[in-house]
Amino acid sequence: MTGEQPSNRRGRQAEAARNDLLLLDAAREVFFCHGFDAPVSMVAQQAGVGIGSLYRRYATKEALLQHLCLVAMRQAIDAAAAGLADTEPWQGLVEYIRRCVEFGAGALAPIAGTFDSTPEMWSTAREARDLVERLVDRAQHAGELRNGVTALDIALLIERFTRRIGLPSDEEENNRSRLLAIAIDGLHATNVEPLPGRPPSAQHYEGRWVHRDTN
Amino acid sequence: MTGEQPSNRRGRQAEAARNDLLLLDAAREVFFCHGFDAPVSMVAQQAGVGIGSLYRRYATKEALLQHLCLVAMRQAIDAAAAGLADTEPWQGLVEYIRRCVEFGAGALAPIAGTFDSTPEMWSTAREARDLVERLVDRAQHAGELRNGVTALDIALLIERFTRRIGLPSDEEENNRSRLLAIAIDGLHATNVEPLPGRPPSAQHYEGRWVHRDTN
DNA sequence: TCTATAACGGAGTGAAACGCTCCGCAAGGT
């Protein structure tokens, strides 16, 4: 799903492959909950792995974050593809949104601009964007999506609901899905009032991902 | 509005009073945008004030945050009162939500639990909660608010939309109010499907505000 | 005008946190 290959290896190499996944999961958990300022050591601890092992895989904290972004984008692509596979346009869109919120797509937006984005990241992002646009257009043409809602609106909505408030728990999960249900209903075409303001600008959206120094 | 008195004083005392307000505004801006981990020096800089002057007013960073919380709660109370003053139940509720999101109520939720809450904070919070409950009940009884939505749902919704993504700008403001409009429409009674899951528990909600060590 | 006072700004300090390196060790593989 995330593009990682299953560990056919044995012995030490198997452990290494396992650690890879543990590390990625841990990084997501830690950075999503504690912000990207969380120490790298916390990621290692959460994964149950030594710091040394972490740094053998990711030369720097920045590299870890970049990889995390890439994986998240690939997951978003998978989710969009799954949504398009649903023959029901509206249900497909909802499914996409739900899955993105669940695995935390867009949680990395606050980190945007703190490191260089690789060309691979840009091309992956473009692929994801195209799929989502198809998904949104389809729902729009089916007359199911509220008038004026763009793919960027959806992306920003996902960002909003991705960010965790407090530590993960059943309660938190429950509350988040309640609110998400409310927002999704607001997206449905049963709401006919036009949206206020202008649609989000792609320029502004993507602009956040170009590297700028911290100062 | 926030309980601060106007500066009738002159000269240096007037400057001090002005600095008080500058400092509060700056603290909101900085902590809301950069997270509560932002350095105190950044607050002083944003206010155009020396660090020394900041520390003469607030003995510690914690004291500054506590005061910020208190002020935000008082603003929430004002907003709720204004909402109740509107004779239209639904419009009053919407007004309350909009104003809270605007000035950033609930943005301090992530900070919850990092410092002791004073008795004054608890009593202010109770006052705010009671007002909001009246506001919500009124809208519910008027048949305008979607079935099953509680005051805590509203509070959590506000939290979600309060948190800034990226630096403040017209674009950001525009996008946020678009999404908020969507969510508010989802709250309207025109949506008849029941909300998923359980209502948020007050215990969990308030539990976040009791002090716990960082570890 | 001169002095006392009160508020100011910001360089400096001590401590803590953090990214990352390095190395001794254990587990396979042959």
Next chain:
DNA sequence: ACCTTGCGGAGCGTTTCACTCCGTTATAGA
């Protein structure tokens, strides 16, 4: 038995940050 490979984590050097301290400046009173 011996090499290779991956492991864990103590520790190093740096940076950051909350807070202090003090020289400076503006006002008030005499």
